[in-house]
Amino acid sequence: MIVAVITGAASGIGAGLAREAARRGMQVVLADRDAAQLKAVAQAIGDAARAVPTDVTDPAALEALADAAYAAHGQVDLLFNNAGVLSTGFSWEMSAKTWQTSLDVNIGGIVNGLRAFVPRLLAADRPARIINTASVGGFLPAPLMAPYSATKFAAVALTESLAGELAMRAKIAAVYNAALGGRVGIQAAPAGAVNAWGLYTIRLRDADQRAKVQAALTAERIGSGIYYPKPLHRQPAYAAHHSMAFAGNPPPLAISENLAGQVLSLPMHAYMTEEDAARAADVVLKNL
Numbered sequence: 001m002i003v004a005v006i007t008g009a010a011s012g013i014g015a016g017l018a019r020e021a022a023r024r025g026m027q028v029v030l031a032d033r034d035a036a037q038l039k040a041v042a043q044a045i046g047d048a049a050r051a052v053p054t055d056v057t058d059p060a061a062l063e064a065l066a067d068a069a070y071a072a073h074g075q076v077d078l079l080f081n082n083a084g085v086l087s088t089g090f091s092w093e094m095s096a097k098t099w100q101t102s103l104d105v106n107i108g109g110i111v112n113g114l115r116a117f118v119p120r121l122l123a124a125d126r127p128a129r130i131i132n133t134a135s136v137g138g139f140l141p142a143p144l145m146a147p148y149s150a151t152k153f154a155a156v157a158l159t160e161s162l163a164g165e166l167a168m169r170a171k172i173a174a175v176y177n178a179a180l181g182g183r184v185g186i187q188a189a190p191a192g193a194v195n196a197w198g199l200y201t202i203r204l205r206d207a208d209q210r211a212k213v214q215a216a217l218t219a220e221r222i223g224s225g226i227y228y229p230k231p232l233h234r235q236p237a238y239a240a241h242h243s244m245a246f247a248g249n250p251p252p253l254a255i256s257e258n259l260a261g262q263v264l265s266l267p268m269h270a271y272m273t274e275e276d277a278a279r280a281a282d283v284v285l286k287n288l
Contacts, residue, residue: 002026003073005065005117007056007109008083010037013133017080022048029069029076031056032083056083056109062116074237075124081113082133084151091146099147106151110158118162122198127190132159168270169197172277176200176266179281183288185262199227200268202284207261209288214264216287222280225265231256 004021008014010032021028022045031054032038042051050072054065069076085105087098110132121128137145138152173187173195180186185203189195204210210226217224233242233253243249266280 001073001075002077003029003069003075004078004080005029005031005069005076006080006082007031007054007065007113008133010034010041014080014082015041017082018042018045018049021078022046026078027073029065029072031065056081056112057104059112059115062112066116066120070120075126076117076121077126077128079113079117079121079128079130080133081110081130083109084133086145086148088144088148090144094147102147102151106148107154107158110155114158114162122196125196125198125201127193128196130159130162134159165270166196169268170195171274172268172272173197173200175274175277176202176281179278180284183285197268199225199265201227201263201265203259203262204264204288205262210262210264213284213287216283217266217280220279220283222283223267226263227265228260228263231260 002025004017004026006014006017006021006028009018009028009030011034014030014032018028018030018041026048028045028049030038030042030049030051033053033055035051035053038051038053042049050068052065052068054061056062066076083105085102087094087102089098114130117130121130132155134155135148135152137149138154138156141149141153177186180202187195187201204213214224214226231253232238233256266284267276
């Protein structure tokens with residue numbers, strides 16, 4: 001299953017993206033401030049679409065959209081920050097309200113989308129993509145379209161900045177990989193995917209070794225985390241279904257059970273230095 005969240009989905013590019021995504025077999029969560037038109041688009045698509053009326057200029061509304069998407073599907077694979085407005089006229093004659101609306105929708109809508117979804121996408125630690133709709137107006141200034149061009153230039157800059165911030169995590173992961181590869185289990189991205197490194201999780205021999213390594217990290221004032229102490233099939237959302245699927249006598253799923261006792265997440269954030277990562281890796285290696 002692939003889940004796509006699309007803002008500005010009541011018309012234009014957004015509606016087209018929604019129809020095409022559904023045609024390709026995706027589940028789509030559609031957002032727009034035009035609730036009536038949004039409902040019409042979702043109904044035309046059918047069961048694959050869920051309409052969530054959303055004002056992208058409101059940070060709380062984007063958080064609610066993210067909550068709705070994850071509550072409905074448990075994952076998001078594609079985020080299209082697509083909502084936008086276009087105003088025309090001489091830049092000095094357009095009202096302050098017109099300028100502010102362009103800023104709030106075309107820039108604020110993307111920022112609010114990133115703030116609501118990126119932490120969740122990183123925490124999920126699975127392949128995902130973010131697409132911020134820009135325009136040729138984001139590369140070539142257009143007379144009589146100053147608010148549009150200015151905000152689309154900003155959309156390009158935001159997107160490139162985000163890519164750079166995610167690349168900072170990759171540098172830290174590279175230090176971990178070089179130090180720990182072959183000594184503990186390390187993460188590997190699926191073929192064709194790029195790891196965003198929301199987490200850096202290693203696999204140790206057993207629960208005892210994990211406890212020893214974690215205690216040593218704590219003693220050195222280095223954080224670590226066990227984000228999945230219980231395997232997925234024992235989580236409340238899945239446990240009953242797992243049991244029912246096997247008539248109340250489900251198999252033990254030994255690999256998942258063992259992994260829950262072996263995995264440990266090391267520090268991972270964009271403000272770490274390569275020296276920080278090397279120090280954490282050294283503590284791990286000394287306590288295997």
